[in-house]
Amino acid sequence: MSFSSRETSLATGAPLRFYEFRRGVMRWLYISCDRDVTVGTQVFRTVRGGISDNGIRQSGVAKQDSLLITAPADIEVAEPFRNSIPSSKIGLIIYDGHYGEAERKWRYTGSIASVRWPELDRCTITCQSIDAEMDRPGLSDTFSRTCTTYLGSPWCKVDLxxxxxxxxxxxxxxxxxxxxxxxxxxxxxxxxxxxxxxxxxxxxxxxxxxxxxxxxxxxxxxxxxxxxxxxxxxxPGCDFLATTCHSKFNNLANMRATPQMDGKSPFDGEQVF
CATH class of the missing domain: 2.40.10.190 (translation elongation factor selb, chain A, domain 4)
Incomplete structure (x- = not known):
């Protein structure tokens, strides 16, 4: 049978939800049923107490459509959030499928925003969709006396x-x-x-x-x-000043700043600049 026929069937459906968390090459794979499920070379593991979510919503306001995943308190993917926030984002992809059916359907792409432990044996993982991330305001590269990029970036070009x-x-x-x-x-x-x-x-x-x-x-x-x-x-660190860029990193040619910029603004209201 196909995924679609199982979805519409009254008796043959055996719905599963596949959770794939990823951080770089690291993977945490979980399944919503009571046994492990192998997909290709990947094994989606069942967890004691089960893993579930509150449903994927698309209201049109991405920030309000947070996905709440409930899982055991000791689930591995939540451990990096115990005492601090990981330095790299942990992404999430969700697929839906049926037990015994090879076909799966993509349902969700996002990342972990926070983790709470409301009970001793349970945790709540709050995820935001990729749409919510795209709604965030980006940084503007403006004229500034100090550098507007970060040390070691493709624009900085310093080999760290x-x-x-x-x-x-x-x-x-x-x-x-x-x-x-x-x-x-x-x-x-x-x-x-x-x-x-x-x-x-x-x-x-x-x-x-x-x-x-x-x-x-x-x-x-x-x-x-x-x-x-x-x-x-x-x-090492950088304070984004021209003197540091030159003396510490010999990188003044790539500095994204205007250190000699005039202190008078052309938008201060005066008629003559």
């Missing part, structure tokens, strides 16, 4: 690999980590940069560096998920 410091955490508190390798750099060298560490399958999680003094880095979001002896990669 030679500037990266690979080291291990030798000491830490709830907000800071320390390594002797970082003390060789002047204070503030890594301020505004970031620390990253492997989380498996080639993916990395990241924290922004709020302050760098000696061998100590203060991290935004604290040191949750980090530990003594963990291997980390530390990247």
């Amino acid at each position: 690999n030679p500037l990266r410091v690979d080291t291990t955490i030798q000491a830490m508190t709830g907000a800071t980590i320390s390594s002797g390798a970082l003390a060789a750099f002047p204070d503030g060298w890594f301020t505004g940069g970031w620390v990253e560490w492997p989380i498996g399958q080639g993916e990395y999680d990241r924290r922004t560096i709020e302050r760098h003094i000696g061998g100590v880095l203060t991290l935004l979001g604290g040191t949750v998920a980090l530990g003594l002896g963990r291997a980390i990669r530390v990247f």
Whole structure:
């Protein structure tokens, strides 16, 4: 039978919902029934207590059509949200199908916005559709004395690999980590940069560096998920000023700024500019 015939049948339908969460090459695959289902080389796993959602809505107002997924409290895809927000987006694709039927239909594309644990044994995963993401206002590249891009971007063109410091955490508190390798750099060298560490399958999680003094880095979001002896990669920061772009990165030719811009606005109301 086909997917369509099972959908319209009164007796042969056995509806399933496939949830495919993805972060880079990482995948979390779940199924709404009581047994695992294999699709090609992928195995969609059943979870204790089941996984379900409140239905896919399309009211025309994307931000109001949040999808709420209810799942066990210890479901793997929710764990990165326990103490902070992951540095990379976790996307979601939903397919509908029927048990014993190979054909599936796409139903939803979005990403996880937040996770709550309203009960000890259950969590609620709030997802927003790709339409809601497209409704967000974008950044405007305006005339500015400071650079409008970020370090290492395709527009910046700075190669960060030679500037990266690979080291291990030798000491830490709830907000800071320390390594002797970082003390060789002047204070503030890594301020505004970031620390990253492997989380498996080639993916990395990241924290922004709020302050760098000696061998100590203060991290935004604290040191949750980090530990003594963990291997980390530390990247320098940029304050978006022309002097820093030239002296620290030798990249003034690619700076997206107008540092000598006149301080007088042509739109301040005066007739003569």
